[in-house]
Amino acid sequence: xxxxTELKVTDLLREDNRSFEEQWEMQDRLFKTLxxxxxxxxxxxxxxxxxxxxxxxxxxxxxxxxxxx
Numbered sequence: 001x002x003x004x005t006e007l008k009v010t011d012l013l014r015e016d017n018r019s020f021e022e023q024w025e026m027q028d029r030l031f032k033t034l035x036x037x038x039x040x041x042x043x044x045x046x047x048x049x050x051x052x053x054x055x056x057x058x059x060x061x062x063x064x065x066x067x068x069x
Contacts, residue, residue, distance in 0.1 A: 016023070 018026070
């Protein structure tokens with residue numbers, strides 16, 4: 001086994017027993033998960049800015065409150 005500083009990407013790929021298709025599918029799933037989380041966070045931020053309050057926030061000046069989605 002090589003030292004960590006001597007490792008190259010090709011060495012790591014050789015040690016990984018997954019096929020190219022399996023690796024691609026795993027990266028695709030990870031990318032889709034990241035994409036979904038980014039969109040959800042962006043929508044959550046936009047929603048919070050639009051209604052100007054956080055979940056279950058109540059103040060004397062507001063008659064309603066945000067209860068989630």
